[in-house]
Amino acid sequence: MDPFEEPASTREEILAAAYQALCEHGYADLTMEKIGAEFDKSVSLVYHHYDDKDDLVLSCLEFILEAFEEDFTGGVAAPEQRLEEFVGWVCAPSMEEDHREFMQLLLELRTHAGQDAEYRDHFTRSDDVFHAHLVDILEAGIESGTFEACDVDSVASTVQTLLVGVMLRRSTHDDETDWLPAVRTELERYLDRSLGR
Amino acid sequence: MDPFEEPASTREEILAAAYQALCEHGYADLTMEKIGAEFDKSVSLVYHHYDDKDDLVLSCLEFILEAFEEDFTGGVAAPEQRLEEFVGWVCAPSMEEDHREFMQLLLELRTHAGQDAEYRDHFTRSDDVFHAHLVDILEAGIESGTFEACDVDSVASTVQTLLVGVMLRRSTHDDETDWLPAVRTELERYLDRSLGR
Numbered sequence: 001m002d003p004f005e006e007p008a009s010t011r012e013e014i015l016a017a018a019y020q021a022l023c024e025h026g027y028a029d030l031t032m033e034k035i036g037a038e039f040d041k042s043v044s045l046v047y048h049h050y051d052d053k054d055d056l057v058l059s060c061l062e063f064i065l066e067a068f069e070e071d072f073t074g075g076v077a078a079p080e081q082r083l084e085e086f087v088g089w090v091c092a093p094s095m096e097e098d099h100r101e102f103m104q105l106l107l108e109l110r111t112h113a114g115q116d117a118e119y120r121d122h123f124t125r126s127d128d129v130f131h132a133h134l135v136d137i138l139e140a141g142i143e144s145g146t147f148e149a150c151d152v153d154s155v156a157s158t159v160q161t162l163l164v165g166v167m168l169r170r171s172t173h174d175d176e177t178d179w180l181p182a183v184r185t186e187l188e189r190y191l192d193r194s195l196g197r
Numbered sequence: 198m199d200p201f202e203e204p205a206s207t208r209e210e211i212l213a214a215a216y217q218a219l220c221e222h223g224y225a226d227l228t229m230e231k232i233g234a235e236f237d238k239s240v241s242l243v244y245h246h247y248d249d250k251d252d253l254v255l256s257c258l259e260f261i262l263e264a265f266e267e268d269f270t271g272g273v274a275a276p277e278q279r280l281e282e283f284v285g286w287v288c289a290p291s292m293e294e295d296h297r298e299f300m301q302l303l304l305e306l307r308t309h310a311g312q313d314a315e316y317r318d319h320f321t322r323s324d325d326v327f328h329a330h331l332v333d334i335l336e337a338g339i340e341s342g343t344f345e346a347c348d349v350d351s352v353a354s355t356v357q358t359l360l361v362g363v364m365l366r367r368s369t370h371d372d373e374t375d376w377l378p379a380v381r382t383e384l385e386r387y388l389d390r391s392l393g394r
Contacts, residue, residue: 026312028225104311111308113369114301115223124371131376154379158359161380165362172310174321179328182351183358190387 003067011059014039014046018060023101027057027108054118061109061122065129072133079141083191086134090163091184095170104171131156141195148196155194162187200264208256211236211243215257220298224254224305251315258306258319262326269330276338280388283331287360288381292367301368328353338392345393352391359384 004016017039025034032053036043050056076082090103113119134156141147166183170176191197201213214236222231229250233240247253273279287300310316331353338344363380367373388394 107308107311110365110369111304114304120369120371123369127366127370127376151379154383157376157379158383161362161366161376162355162359163362164365165358165360168304168307168361168365169324169358172307172317172320173324174317179324179354179358182348182354186351186355193390 003064015060015063018056065126076137076140079137080146082137090166103167107171150194200261212257212260215253262323273334273337276334277343279334287363300364304368347391
């Protein structure tokens with residue numbers, strides 16, 4: 001999923017440029033000028049739409065989150081498959097470079113949330129969106145008889161927290177083959193036992 | 198444990214000053230001058246011992262890790278209790294301000310490891326040290342009959358990854374009471390099942 005594939009307005013074009021600049025320079029080294037350099041039109045147009053770097057980065061995060069939310073609506077037709085996709089997105093043994101870059105960027109921005117209430121608000125909301133999606137998947141599976149009844153909130157929170165840990169360790173560890181396959185196997189066993197799979 | 202409580206040399210005094218400055222300013226805003234300001238003696242003495250900010254921060258991380266390592270040696274007398282301490286250090290419902298600050302700092306430096314091979318080397322080594330300690334605890338428990346035999350490497354990797362996720366979410370989430378108690382309960386249940394407790 002690339003939410004910036006077809007920008008529908010000048011604002012979206014600016015967000016796409018901000019995302020490019022973020023991937024290239026990281027948050028700490030990002031400036032409005034560097035965002036402007038990724039944007040075909042003028043830097044003053046960027047300033048016309050966004051007050052400063054944080055206004056723009058937060059709008060960019062919000063835009064990405066909304067694309068996920070849109071993707072999540074409309075019910076869960078194949079809960080087992082959706083659960084595997086969810087886990088696989090974070091735990092896949094190999095990863096495209098832009099996927100890895102996106103994870104790295106999310107981590108840098110999430111760490112920044114430790115010192116900045118606006119970013120903390122965003123990631124609290126983001127965690128809530130992914131939690132609700134996981135709960136939807138589990139409830140759809142229980143509804144259809146694919147999964148056994150369980151405490152869906154607890155299972156969803158645990159899966160989500162483990163996946164956050166996997167993302168952080170993957171980005172900052174030299175050799176993930178040491179531990180990633182074992183953690184994924186343990187996660188599958190946890191799901192098997194919790195969901196009676 | 199405070200590894201900077203009784204500095205035994207000028208180098209250790211400088212590391213203690215660097216740690217203070219890191220807690221106060223964070224990594225991104227840290228400069229050698231700010232470290233010097235926390236140090237009773239001269240800034241030039243800091244430069245005499247350390248080339249630059251990263252040399253100093255990496256030495257500081259290494260010093261902290263060595264204090265943990267020292268604490269970990271000498272066998273595991275009470276594996277059940279050590280395991281609870283390990284989990285409790287990250288999952289405790291309330292946390293002193295300096296404990297929370299220390300976690301936040303580790304996260305900022307770990308995220309920086311995404312872009313810097315020297316920091317990545319450090320956190321790879323750090324993960325290895327904590328993994329080995331968890332394995333020691335589990336093996337001591339199996340040896341003494343407190344725990345049932347299990348795949349200690351897999352269980353240790355999973356616990357460690359979940360705890361990394363807890364640390365990151367606690368630092369960047371507005372309200373941890375939403376999810377933390379549930380995740381801790383699920384972790385205890387996972388350990389109960391894995392270790393036959």
